[in-house]
Amino acid sequence: MIEAVGLTKRYGKTVAVDNLSFTVPTGRVTGFLGPNGAGKSTTMRMILGLDTPTGGSVHIGGKSYRDLKNPLRTVGALLDAKWVHPNRSARAHLAWMAKSNRIAAKRVDEVLDIVGLTAVAGKNAGGFSLGMSQRLGIAGALLGDPQVLLFDEPVNGLDPEGILWIRKFMHRLADEGRTVFVSSHLLSEMALTAQELVVIGRGKLISQSSTEDFVAQATENTVLVRSPQLADLRAALGRAGVSIRDEGDSLVVSGMDIAEIGELAARSGAVLHELSPQRGSLEEAFMRLTGDSVEYHTDIADEAAALLSTEGVKR
Numbered sequence: 001m002i003e004a005v006g007l008t009k010r011y012g013k014t015v016a017v018d019n020l021s022f023t024v025p026t027g028r029v030t031g032f033l034g035p036n037g038a039g040k041s042t043t044m045r046m047i048l049g050l051d052t053p054t055g056g057s058v059h060i061g062g063k064s065y066r067d068l069k070n071p072l073r074t075v076g077a078l079l080d081a082k083w084v085h086p087n088r089s090a091r092a093h094l095a096w097m098a099k100s101n102r103i104a105a106k107r108v109d110e111v112l113d114i115v116g117l118t119a120v121a122g123k124n125a126g127g128f129s130l131g132m133s134q135r136l137g138i139a140g141a142l143l144g145d146p147q148v149l150l151f152d153e154p155v156n157g158l159d160p161e162g163i164l165w166i167r168k169f170m171h172r173l174a175d176e177g178r179t180v181f182v183s184s185h186l187l188s189e190m191a192l193t194a195q196e197l198v199v200i201g202r203g204k205l206i207s208q209s210s211t212e213d214f215v216a217q218a219t220e221n222t223v224l225v226r227s228p229q230l231a232d233l234r235a236a237l238g239r240a241g242v243s244i245r246d247e248g249d250s251l252v253v254s255g256m257d258i259a260e261i262g263e264l265a266a267r268s269g270a271v272l273h274e275l276s277p278q279r280g281s282l283e284e285a286f287m288r289l290t291g292d293s294v295e296y297h298t299d300i301a302d303e304a305a306a307l308l309s310t311e312g313v314k315r
């Protein structure tokens, strides 16, 4: 488990991380989200003892990084996949890491196998594709068989196959009972990968919850209704006092659940061609909750935020 309490980091006048408290549970993949410049990398660096907090603390399994006896056996991290000597083979890179951390040499072949790099282990890491470099970085993070893993933007620039591999791999690590903390800009990907979310904006905590709750709290669940007797159904729903949005050949209803709408349709003699729940997306929830925390607004972000606040969440 990772626990941050009142974590703060100032660089001169810039407050990169501002009194941030959160916990990252074991056995789950926890996504770390925030707009550009929100303070994610700074937080990760403080967790790993690479930056000293101006205030507050962050502990891994109850200890600060600097107090860990065998850091690599407790926490593994992938911060920058290209951080390898270009003329060193993947195996030599890992062997050097293992040796300098007093980890048995046989673990090198184990982690190469786990990340699927055995066949190219003798090749120079400098010639690796981004996907292969990410796998090598993950192999390095796994060397000490740590209980806690941190990944900063692990899927950036990867192709769909690489993204899928990382997603499955993170789930596997969490299923093994490890703590997996992963930052990413790719919200649709995080919606599939992360079971828990820590969301920050301008260095401050915006929300910590399950991914499901985060989306449910920030967006509206509605029901899409299609019927050949749409006008009759609309009138019946109107009498029931629910909120209805006309979409031409369908209605989007909020304030009544699927079962109630189905029963009301039956009582009104309306045939249903479709009755489906419309759930908000992580993108919509993120835009709503971080709208004011974006450091550099683009026109598109402004327009999207305005659209979301005036029209409600579109599906």
Ligand SMILES: Nc1ncnc2c1ncn2[C@@H]1O[C@H](COP(=O)(O)OP(=O)(O)OP(=O)(O)O)[C@@H](O)[C@H]1O
Residues within 6 Å of the ligand: 011, 014, 015, 016, 034, 035, 036, 037, 038, 039, 040, 041, 042, 043
């Ligand atoms: N070494 C530093 N010196 C001065 N300011 C810094 C330093 N590192 C980060 N900052 C500032 O702190 C803030 C948070 O930066 P950080 O890189 O942690 O954000 P981030 O959420 O990781 O952003 P991104 O998603 O763009 O990588 C930014 O305003 C950044 O400019």
